[in-house]
Amino acid sequence: SQELEQSPQSLIVQEGKNLTINCTSSKTLYGLYWYKQKYGEGLIFLMMLQKGGEEKSHEKITAKLDEKKQQSSLHITASQPSHAGIYLCGADLPYGGSQGNLIFGKGTKLSVKP
Amino acid sequence: DSGVTQTPKHLITATGQRVTLRCSPRSGDLSVYWYQQSLDQGLQFLIQYYNGEERAKGNILERFSAQQFPDLHSELNLSSLELGDSALYFCASSVGASPIIYEQYFGPGTRLTVT
Numbered sequence: 001s002q003e004l005e006q007s008p009q010s011l012i013v014q015e016g017k018n019l020t021i022n023c024t025s026s027k028t029l030y031g032l033y034w035y036k037q038k039y040g041e042g043l044i045f046l047m048m049l050q051k052g053g054e055e056k057s058h059e060k061i062t063a064k065l066d067e068k069k070q071q072s073s074l075h076i077t078a079s080q081p082s083h084a085g086i087y088l089c090g091a092d093l094p095y096g097g098s099q100g101n102l103i104f105g106k107g108t109k110l111s112v113k114p
Numbered sequence: 115d116s117g118v119t120q121t122p123k124h125l126i127t128a129t130g131q132r133v134t135l136r137c138s139p140r141s142g143d144l145s146v147y148w149y150q151q152s153l154d155q156g157l158q159f160l161i162q163y164y165n166g167e168e169r170a171k172g173n174i175l176e177r178f179s180a181q182q183f184p185d186l187h188s189e190l191n192l193s194s195l196e197l198g199d200s201a202l203y204f205c206a207s208s209v210g211a212s213p214i215i216y217e218q219y220f221g222p223g224t225r226l227t228v229t
Binding site: 030031033035040041042043044045048050088090092102103104105106107 | 116118147156157158159162170172202204206213214215217218219220221222223225
């Protein structure tokens with residue numbers, strides 16, 4: 001089963017609109033990352049969140065990790081065509097006390113219509 | 115440009131063959147991660163090396179192996195290739211060992227096609 005669920009799977013928004021992407025885990029997250037990927041290319045690091053309640057912003061993108069550390073949201077304000085791409089959340093979900101089992105969501109494909 | 119380089123960019127080979135993918139981490143980074151990305155499975159963590167030693171293992175098949183050399187570059191060896199091994203293979207590097215402390219920088223990937 002997928003450990004990290006992202007929603008929605010895809011999103012089409014009009015340029016200038018705000019949007020939110022969610023990433024949910026059934027287990028406590030020990031660090032969560034957000035990456036952006038252009039189709040067929042490498043991932044670009046956006047943000048890392050480590051503490052419950054933490055919120056980080058970069059330009060028009062804000063990410064939050066909820067207090068219980070089982071869900072994160074990525075919010076884009078006033079979307080632009082340059083925001084289009086696939087957004088992936090990733091997390092370290094330790095099994096049996098050992099770290100290193102890095103899990104990624106299946107991604108949210110964002111299209112921004114000019 | 116992340117500073118992580120991967121070669122080759124594209125690789126087409128036949129079933130049963132063996133290939134080697136190469137990764138050079140960013141200058142100063144000691145950790146190297148390998149990932150496989152396919153349409154049905156998404157991005158899957160394979161293995162991590164830190165300063166030449168294997169640090170963590172994910173969903174890596176026994177037919178696959180990796181190593182990190184003294185100059186910190188890494189190679190991923192894929193053998194007895196099957197059609198299902200066709201995917202994008204990414205390498206990422208970070209300065210430290212812990213993935214929850216140090217961010218990872220991804221290379222552009224190697225697209226492997228097995229025919």
